[in-house]
Amino acid sequence: MPEGPSIVILKELVQRFKGKEIVKVEGNSTLDIQEIAGQTITDFKSWGKHFLICLTNFTVRIHFMLFGSYRINEQKETKPRLSLQFQEGQINFYTCSVQFITENLDEVYDWSSDVMSELWDAEKAKHKLKQQPDTLVCDALLDKRIFSGVGNIIKNEVLFRIRVHPESDAGALPEEVLEEMIKDARIYSFDFFEWKKNYVLKKHWLAHTKKICPRCNIPLIKKYAGTTKRRTFFCNNCQVLYKRI
Numbered sequence: 001m002p003e004g005p006s007i008v009i010l011k012e013l014v015q016r017f018k019g020k021e022i023v024k025v026e027g028n029s030t031l032d033i034q035e036i037a038g039q040t041i042t043d044f045k046s047w048g049k050h051f052l053i054c055l056t057n058f059t060v061r062i063h064f065m066l067f068g069s070y071r072i073n074e075q076k077e078t079k080p081r082l083s084l085q086f087q088e089g090q091i092n093f094y095t096c097s098v099q100f101i102t103e104n105l106d107e108v109y110d111w112s113s114d115v116m117s118e119l120w121d122a123e124k125a126k127h128k129l130k131q132q133p134d135t136l137v138c139d140a141l142l143d144k145r146i147f148s149g150v151g152n153i154i155k156n157e158v159l160f161r162i163r164v165h166p167e168s169d170a171g172a173l174p175e176e177v178l179e180e181m182i183k184d185a186r187i188y189s190f191d192f193f194e195w196k197k198n199y200v201l202k203k204h205w206l207a208h209t210k211k212i213c214p215r216c217n218i219p220l221i222k223k224y225a226g227t228t229k230r231r232t233f234f235c236n237n238c239q240v241l242y243k244r245i
């Protein structure tokens, strides 16, 4: 599943289509996608894992879900869910969810919860975490209302980097550790973005999908932790478990 930084990469890749008219639309989406034909793309935006194609009258929201993908100026063998064709070039989306948003995007999205947004608000994230002290940090990091754009890889890597056990209670983290987690969620997302663009992302993984702790040289634990039950990799020795009493 693409995480926030991958969507920001896509946003960069399609900039050349901004201001261009969509001359033809195809795809097996059940929406009336022909409504898109003839419209001009006014902007591309993203919110976490949502990719937003802004048109004159409404916005097309692409969510890549678990297996979604895209191709620019080329096609896969399978039929696209949505294919946008221009005078020169095309963008094709596969196995994704497509929706139309007619409301003003500022009413639909809280940009301050997107870890890669210019409007990201760390203080607000801290406030939200304090409202739910019993939430495990492995679940909190995947909560898009707090950390939109953070996916499972970022979750595992951030917690390893800051030496926090994924099953710690958010409300038990010392103030400076809580602040470090919030700060690193953003820093690591931008690292992820640079590494992914240069095809060296996996090389930088310290815990995600790894078997041995690079700090302690002992086996890492793999567990489907928290209520989100996503694959969680961590070291029982160097990642501190903070629990509320």
Ligand SMILES: [Zn+2]
Pocket: 213, 214, 215, 216, 217, 235, 236, 237, 238, 239
């Ligand atoms: Zn360790």
